[in-house]
Amino acid sequence: DAGVIQSPRHEVTEMGQEVTLRCKPISGHDYLFWYRQTMMRGLELLIYFNNNVPIDDSGMPEDRFSAKMPNASFSTLKIQPSEPRDSAVYFCASSYGQGLSSGANVLTFGAGSRLTVL
Amino acid sequence: DQQVKQNSPSLSVQEGRISILNCDYTNSMFDYFLWYKKYPAEGPTFLISISSIKDKNEDGRFTVFLNKSAKHLSLHIVPSQPGDSAVYFCAGYGNKLVFGAGTILRVKS
Numbered sequence: 001d002a003g004v005i006q007s008p009r010h011e012v013t014e015m016g017q018e019v020t021l022r023c024k025p026i027s028g029h030d031y032l033f034w035y036r037q038t039m040m041r042g043l044e045l046l047i048y049f050n051n052n053v054p055i056d057d058s059g060m061p062e063d064r065f066s067a068k069m070p071n072a073s074f075s076t077l078k079i080q081p082s083e084p085r086d087s088a089v090y091f092c093a094s095s096y097g098q099g100l101s102s103g104a105n106v107l108t109f110g111a112g113s114r115l116t117v118l
Numbered sequence: 119d120q121q122v123k124q125n126s127p128s129l130s131v132q133e134g135r136i137s138i139l140n141c142d143y144t145n146s147m148f149d150y151f152l153w154y155k156k157y158p159a160e161g162p163t164f165l166i167s168i169s170s171i172k173d174k175n176e177d178g179r180f181t182v183f184l185n186k187s188a189k190h191l192s193l194h195i196v197p198s199q200p201g202d203s204a205v206y207f208c209a210g211y212g213n214k215l216v217f218g219a220g221t222i223l224r225v226k227s
Contacts, residue, residue, distance in 0.1 A: 042219030043207060091161055106152065107215060109161030
């Protein structure tokens with residue numbers, strides 16, 4: 001398996017522009033997570049899906065952020081309009097099952113999308 | 119509120135010596151604790167985990183210790199190798215994974 005695929009790897013945009021980040025989870029995984037990494041807060045969970053349905057979006061910072069999962073093999077995270085403080089690395093991760101047993105069902109992360117908003 | 123805290127932003131260790139990374143948590147409902155390792159330009163990868171009913175779990179050079187009364191866990195790497203240089207994230211799992219801010223480990227040869 002190619003793992004979790006994210007695109008673009010790098011995005012530089014100007015304040016006010018719309019940004020769309022994309023993720024292809026591992027085939028067969030039923031959970032998908034979006035995380036954001038910043039120096040100050042580390043890895044923050046933004047939202048996660050189970051079987052394409054959003055379960056918890058309490059980490060989404062503002063209404064400017066939205067996420068969709070139209071099918072089991074694709075998800076998007078959209079920021080509209082973008083602001084400089086949104087600059088961060090955004091990670092997508094997937095897993096099979098939510099529960100942990102003996103360390104199983106751990107998340108597999110993509111390589112991340114580095115976003116810079118000028 | 120930060121449920122998982124890694125108070126040391128960075129740690130530098132000589133090759134062959136022990137590396138000890140620390141993590142504190144506030145949420146007593148975590149069932150598992152996990153450590154992830156992250157290299158530059160890559161996503162975090164799972165390293166080792168421990169159940170909340172255990173106090174130690176060992177996997178090769180990596181050992182995680184859990185002190186529930188102190189709400190503290192630590193990751194020991196011995197002996198440390200230059201390839202261990204990375205960012206290490208501690209995470210607690212209740213109904214979702216909550217990560218700390220990470221600790222940068224540098225192993226000097």
